Amino acid sequence: MTGSESEEPQVRRAVCPGSFDPITNGHLDIIARASKLYDVVHVAVMINKSKQGLFTVEERIELIRRATAEYGNVEVEAFHGLLVDFCKQRDIPAIVKGLRAVSDFDYELQMAQMNNGLSGVETLFVPTNPTYSFLSSSLVKEVAAWGGDVSHLVPDFVFEALTERLGEK
Numbered sequence: 602m603t604g605s606e607s608e609e610p611q612v613r614r615a616v617c618p619g620s621f622d623p624i625t626n627g628h629l630d631i632i633a634r635a636s637k638l639y640d641v642v643h644v645a646v647m648i649n650k651s652k653q654g655l656f657t658v659e660e661r662i663e664l665i666r667r668a669t670a671e672y673g674n675v676e677v678e679a680f681h682g683l684l685v686d687f688c689k690q691r692d693i694p695a696i697v698k699g700l701r702a703v704s705d706f707d708y709e710l711q712m713a714q715m716n717n718g719l720s721g722v723e724t725l726f727v728p729t730n731p732t733y734s735f736l737s738s739s740l741v742k743e744v745a746a747w748g749g750d751v752s753h754l755v756p757d758f759v760f761e762a763l764t765e766r767l768g769e770k
């Protein structure tokens with residue numbers, strides 16, 4: 602056996618970070634595409650204690666797990682802290698982010714450059730499917746709260762959870 606044959610193949614990992622409050626079809630499109638490019642895609646639900654979410658972090662994780670179960674190589678967990686530390690602890694060299702429009706670019710570029718400067722982690726931008734270029738969790742929540750139909754913008758069980766949660770308020 603030669604040296605190269607005995608070496609363990611490197612597992613290629615990437616992270617899709619976000620608040621996911623809740624996950625939308627736009628998020629899913631990016632995660633699905635990342636899951637075809639990498640061996641393992643980590644979905645990191647980043648905890649922001651200063652932001653009160655509609656769903657708890659545990660509920661968000663459960664919805665993402667259900668939505669991504671069919672991909673087979675997606676791991677979902679919460680993290681409190683810097684994204685670069687999440688990456689360092691799991692040996693993840695790449696962050697995958699969707700870019701919806703030019704308006705996303707300035708802030709995303711700033712974060713990508715900061716993260717790269719902090720730890721060398723790379724950010725790869727994937728152009729969002731045009732079907733979802735207007736989509737965000739915030740807009741979905743706002744439209745749903747006023748009775749607008751968002752059933753085509755999120756998975757069925759997310760729509761049910763959203764309807765139930767907004768009905769409680």
Ligand code: PNS
Binds near residue numbers: 684
């Ligand atoms: O879904 P969001 O809220 O647009 O996602 C933003 C998120 C969570 C990816 C970003 O705020 C983040 O990476 N937060 C983790 C804390 C951190 O690393 N901050 C420094 C960014 S340069």
